[in-house]
Amino acid sequence: MTGAAQEIEVKYRVGDLDALVSALAARGAALSPPVRQDDQAYAQPGWDYGQPKIGIVFARLRTQDGRHLFTVKKPLANEQACLEHETPIADREQMHEAITTMAFRPTVRIMKTRRTAVLGGLHICVDEVEHAGAFMEIERTVSAQEPGAAVQAELDAWARSLGVELERTSDTYDSLVRSALATV
Template sequence: MTREVQEIEVKYQIGDLAALEDALARRGALLSAPVHQDDQAYAEDGWSYADPRVGRSFARLRTQQGRHLFTVKRPVDNAMACLEHETTVTDREQMHHAITLMGFHPTVRIVKTRRTATLRDMTICVDEVEHAGAFVEIERTVHEQESGIAVQEELDGFAQSLGVALKRTTDTYDSLVRAALAPA
């Protein structure tokens, strides 16, 4: 029997990028070279941003360094505690058509530059997201039986221990970009 895996994350808007980089380096988390990510987000047909996310499936088609990744996430406890499955695909355009045929509609395009580091069992992503700003995500992968909320509390404790200006957000990148692009 295959066990489901959850990706649990916490996300923060960065107040002082240099201070964050220094704090991470002091902990031994050296950030990678930047990579460009071009993501198209998808939602199930019938879902809108006014609707809850928990229990609904969302898809993403990402291009990074010439590779295309197809990801499906289903939020369990909240939008940042998700069952997740991901695979490489060879043709982004054909996968886009397959996703829409499966009953999803495109929502928002998210373009960002990402640097990553690994520290203990955490992945740390420092993202500069077009239209939304600079963010840090701290993630862990756990078995489906583990409480996403408890893991998020642990990750938040680590973030707070860095001692830098961070503002926590529970919004996903597609929601942040959508809000930034909304007419005033």
């Protein structure tokens, strides 16, 4: 896969959202105005929650500001180190039908409010996820050959240097929302 890239991220449950926003601002990260994202997650045939995600293909349909984006992710080293391909689409419903025709099944709908910033090659997302809480993601895109765990260690060190209350999680938003809804 020449030219393939992987998205490497680390994710944290945020203890004090205001403290995080202040710490990011002190580093020069100006967060965007909030946007609403409506994500539908899909799993490939044969996979179910509780099974490993590494090597499994997942799809997502996202709507934000009336625009739709189709994404496919394949976890490599772990759930947050993925080969990723995405493209805008014109018709969310037709894409949903295409995905389900390929035997992918809808799993969880994730609704969130997101603010973003880019700082020194890092993509920072501050998310308020319905049913799951407040989170920060830090992402970097690297070549498919770069070791995901090493990049995650660098991202984690940067996050910890902010000096705010953060609880790292290896779960994806679909798993976090599904778990939260199961306890309701």
